[in-house]
Amino acid sequence: MTIQRAHEEILKLILAAEGGAEQIEAAIREVGPERTAHILADELVNRADLHEIPGQDAAPVDIQLALAFDGATVGHVIRAGKSAEHEAGRAEEPHATIEADLAELLRAVLGPWRAPEAQVLRIVWHDLENTERLGGTMHVFPVVKRLVRGTTGRHEDLGELSLRQGSDKWGLHFYTPHYERHFGPLRDRPLKILELGIGGYGNPASGGGSLRMWKRFFPRAVIYGVDVFDKAPLREQRIHTIEGDLSDEGFLQSLGRDLGPFDIVIDDASHGNSDLIAAFKSLFPYVRPGGLFAAEDLQTSYWPGYGGSSRELSSPATSMGFLKTLLDGLNHEEREHPEGHEPSQTDLTLTGAHFYPSLAVFEKGVNAEGASASWIPRQKMSYEEMSAVDWGEGLTADHADEDGGQ
Structure with missing residues (x-):
C-alpha cells in the first residue's frame, strides 16, 4: 500500500468520526473493517507508551481485540513484549480481551475529544483464576489500562x-x-x-x-x-x-x-x-x-x-x-x-x-477590515483646533480623536 493511499484512508476515517453512525459505518465499509481495526490498534499502541511498563521483556502478553461490526467480529492482536506489535487475527491464549463496537471505537479514538468514549467496551481477564500464569504477567493490567487510555480523550502536555x-x-x-x-x-x-x-x-x-x-x-x-x-x-x-x-x-x-x-x-x-x-x-x-x-x-x-x-x-x-x-x-x-x-x-x-x-x-486569514474613516484627522490637532472644527451632528471631538487628545 502506498503512503498516499494510507493517508487517504486514515483521513477518511478521521473525517467520518465527526459524523453520525451512518457516515462512520459507510467509511468503515469503504476502508474495510480489518484495515480500520489495524489503524485503530496502531493509534492505541502509539498513545500507550507500553515501553515504560516493566516486565514485558521477560513475559510478553497478548491482548485480543474483538470488534463487532455488521453482525461479525473483527479480530486483531496486540502483543506487548520487547516492542509493541499488532496484527490481524486471533491469539491462541490471550491474556486479556478488549471487546468493543468497531464504529464506536473509531469515534472514540479518531473523533473530536468531546466525542463519547466507546460505549460498548468490555475487558475480559483470562488468567484471574490461573494464579501460576498470572503471577508472571501481572503487567497485563497496566498494559490494558494504557491501551484503553487512548479512547478517553486525554490531553497531553x-x-x-x-x-x-x-x-x-x-x-x-x-x-x-x-x-x-x-x-x-x-x-x-x-x-x-x-x-x-x-x-x-x-x-x-x-x-x-x-x-x-x-x-x-x-x-x-x-x-x-x-x-x-x-x-x-x-x-x-x-x-x-x-x-x-x-x-x-x-x-x-x-x-x-x-x-x-x-x-x-x-x-x-x-x-x-x-x-x-x-x-x-x-x-x-x-x-x-x-x-x-x-x-x-x-x-x-x-x-x-x-x-x-x-x-x-x-x-x-x-x-x-x-x-x-x-x-x-x-x-x-x-x-x-x-x-x-x-x-x-x-x-x-x-x-x-x-x-x-x-x-x-x-x-x-483575510486582512481587509477597512481603513479608518476619512473624516478622522491624519494629523494631531490641538484642543483649540479641534474645538473650531464643525464635526457634524452626532459627532464630537472626543469621537474624532480616539486618543482623547492625550
Whole structure:
C-alpha cells in the first residue's frame, strides 16, 4: 500500500468520526473493517507508551481485540513484549480481551475529544483464576489500562511530549508554552501539518522527535516532515517523510502544490536566513485561512555564519529584518501609499504576528477590515483646533480623536 493511499484512508476515517453512525459505518465499509481495526490498534499502541511498563521483556502478553461490526467480529492482536506489535487475527491464549463496537471505537479514538468514549467496551481477564500464569504477567493490567487510555480523550502536555519523544522544542529551546497557546485551540481538528527539518543529519533512522510529538499532540492530524536527507525509516501511521532540498524554490513550491494546503507550517530546517525567507515566501500562500506559520531559531538572524547580522538589524536579507517588513503589512490599509500601489498577497492575508525569543508565529486569514474613516484627522490637532472644527451632528471631538487628545 502506498503512503498516499494510507493517508487517504486514515483521513477518511478521521473525517467520518465527526459524523453520525451512518457516515462512520459507510467509511468503515469503504476502508474495510480489518484495515480500520489495524489503524485503530496502531493509534492505541502509539498513545500507550507500553515501553515504560516493566516486565514485558521477560513475559510478553497478548491482548485480543474483538470488534463487532455488521453482525461479525473483527479480530486483531496486540502483543506487548520487547516492542509493541499488532496484527490481524486471533491469539491462541490471550491474556486479556478488549471487546468493543468497531464504529464506536473509531469515534472514540479518531473523533473530536468531546466525542463519547466507546460505549460498548468490555475487558475480559483470562488468567484471574490461573494464579501460576498470572503471577508472571501481572503487567497485563497496566498494559490494558494504557491501551484503553487512548479512547478517553486525554490531553497531553506539549512540553512533556517534547521530552518523551526526543524533540528539542522544550529543554534546548522553550517553544512549547508558546505553541500550546497558538496550537492548542486547533488540536481537536483534522489537520494537515508540515514541518521543515527532521533532525538526525545523515543517519536515516535518527531524528523525528518533533514529528512524533506533533502526532501525539494532534491526534487527528497527518504530519509531513521534510529533510535534505532520506528519513524514510521514520515513517509511521500519520507521519510521512519527504526528501528534498529546501533551498530549492521549485521544490518548496511543489510541497505546497502537491501536498497543501496546510493548517500549520513549522520551519525548523537549516536556520539559514535566506532559506527561511524563501520558505515563508513559498509556503505561506499554501497555509489555509485560520492556519499558522511558525519560524524557529531566529537567533541566527544575528549570526553572520548563517547569513545574519548584528549590525544591520533591519536588513531584509536577514530573517528578522525580512519578518519585520511583514508587520507594516498588517496595517496596509492605514498607510499612505504612492499612487498605483497594490497590496501584496501577504498584506491581504497576514492577520497576526507574535514574536518570542528565537520564535515567531504568523496567522493567516483575510486582512481587509477597512481603513479608518476619512473624516478622522491624519494629523494631531490641538484642543483649540479641534474645538473650531464643525464635526457634524452626532459627532464630537472626543469621537474624532480616539486618543482623547492625550
